[in-house]
Amino acid sequence: MASRPAAFPRLEVPTDFGFTEEHGLLRQEARRFLGERLPMPELRKRADAGIGFDRALWKELAELGWVGLVLPESVGGAGLGWLHLEILLEEMGRRLVPGPFLGSLLAGVAILEGGSEAQRAALAPGIASGDVVATLAPTEPGGVFEAGGVTATAEPVEGGWVLRGQKTHVLCGADADLVVAPFREPSGAVALFAVALPTAGVAAEPEVSIDPTRPMARIGFDGARVGAAARLGGADPEGAWHRTLVRGFAALAAESVGGAESVLLLTRDYAIARKQFDRPIGFFQAVKHPIVDMMCGIELARSLAAGAAAVLDATPEAAEPLARMAKAQASDVYAQSVRKGVQLHGGYGFTWDCDVHFYFRRAMWSRAMLGDAIHHRRALAGQLFG
């Protein structure tokens, strides 16, 4: 048809990308452990009691090597790749694992990407071991989280910095020992700060989360004074923030794929078990076809999430478009899956007793965090049209 524009963005994915035997073992291990440790009745118990964070469970995940999965061995991590993490997050999403995993993961990434050698050595081991519960505070009122929109400020003072501004929807923000967040310096550049909690002038106030397994807090920095060492001192702070976010897109995409997979299986099983008009309702194409569309959407989103992970392992500087695509698609597919999932469970689907609403809540949460499809498509369109 028409000639191709010269500047069409290139997406580089290794030809042989895919999961190996070793990845399969991690999947099996994660599926077995989570199936035993967090079956649905256990998750319900926690949700009903409002326990979104549990230090004992956190320690267990750390001992399995999951909390430090992609952190280097030199700081006590497992030194594995993003494709491993993609699998682990899919499995965690399937079981709606509560707690600060994503916050801790991304705080660790931010420290690796943005910290000096000394800061990495000082901060990362505690995160990997699970002794320090870290989280990331990317979002500000107004929905801003990418570097260009950061309004919280860091002002240099004798021996340190004064931080001002609001961060919202901070995962496990009221329980964390360490929070990493971007602040704008007087020069206009964005820098990352790792702030130990509690600190005078920093107030973490719990929010009411739509997802009881994902507690959040708004954290106010009201002229909080932090030492010079709190500022992550790597070479390119704004780049580090961007790289952290890109990994966040990929991570949340993988977790969303796992959640949508659970909804698919619940709905499929219900469509086989539930009989109306003397037949399993899955016989009827008005039920069967939406379930198939759900599966196709999930497989497509899984390919993007795995592709983004493969690129993060091979050529991380090229990962941004795929990570955005994965987040956009996985958010939408998860949202579509829970929408159809509730609907196809009929009257039962509308009850608290039916498990689907827990996924519904998680899907709503996951779409809202780190940019929904509308946000990422806008960024992608900028690359597509130049």
Next chain:
Amino acid sequence: VSARTDETESREDADFRRDVRAWIASEKPAHPGFKLPQSFLEVESERQFEFLRAWQRKVYDAGYLGLDWPAEYGGRGDPHKRQRIVSQEIARAGAPFLVNVIGLQWAGPTILAFGSEEQKRRYLKPILSCEEIWCQGFSEPGAGSDLASLTTTAEVAGEGWVVTGHKVWTTLAHFASWMILLARTGPAPEPEGQALAALRAHKYAGISYFLFPMDAPGVTVQPLVKMTGEGGFNQVIFDRAPMPRSALLGQLGQGWQIAMTTLTFERGAAEGTGGGQASPAESSIRSVVDLARRVRREGRPAADDPVIRDRAAQLWIDEEALRLTGQRARVAGLNMDDRPLATRLMNKLVYSELGQRLTEFACEVLGPDAALWLGDPCAPDKAEWPRAYLNSFGVTIGGGTSEIQRNIIGERVLGLPKTK
């Protein structure tokens, strides 16, 4: 399609790709000046056909076709990915498609899988060289989605068979030397007075698969006009048309099983086709982006319209997701350990629906000019976009409709109760 070239390939494959690309760049025929078909579904005239046949012949003579077919049958015995590289480069260069699609992609691989040694030696090489064109006689006026209810018969007569019946949607029949033909060789099903299960078994068991010579007496090929107004599409009527005993492929009564294999190739769910396969959706978002830069809406480039940009970005995501799913499907089983068939069986559904959404979107980008049709001197891109959108229904309907694909996936992959 350049996304494929972005894959990190082995040095040998990358060299091969470079050679293929250079060869196509220098040998790709100039536009002949008359309207060319968009796909093999609308080859109408002799001159269109001869132009396309000459191109396929040239590709074959250069050694770029049948790469993964055995050398004794005219191929080269190379790994499948080599053929894929050629197909990708043909699509990428915007070179003409390879016209013997049914031979290369459906009949050929089926003959390789089920044919006798004699049949393989007889039929495969002329498919590659485009000396013999193939068409497909599966659907009938009363047997579409419910293909197994077909009623065309092949009766034993003398040393061979005679065929009586009516086939429809027979693309390329007017140029074809051969047809892959499904006909009933057992007694016709009797809908009344039989247990349903017995009827079903009966229905499938009575079907055989033939390689039918189109020059037989008693064969009438009549053109059908597509919704685009174009031909290239036919119905074929058989009035005691004879074929030799050797026309049978596989065993008597094995036709349904073999037909399912053909459909697996047709839907892109299996590898091993002779080449020339290019998913229509693979490269198209680039063209639509280019279009949006050229077209103006409300006095500004369509490329500046935030709604257009948003929808284009979604289609880019969809294209990449489909491409990566294809890539993932080619890697070992662990990628699909929960659902080994999923990524292959969903291919036809996803790419055909995506191609339709994409071409419809291009028409929307055109704004008022989307109302211009082939032949209007001011139509953007010679009205190829509206034409492509109308033609996209050939893909979402042919080879098993999207609805049938959803049944197949729901039943075979997800274990949902059978509809039929």
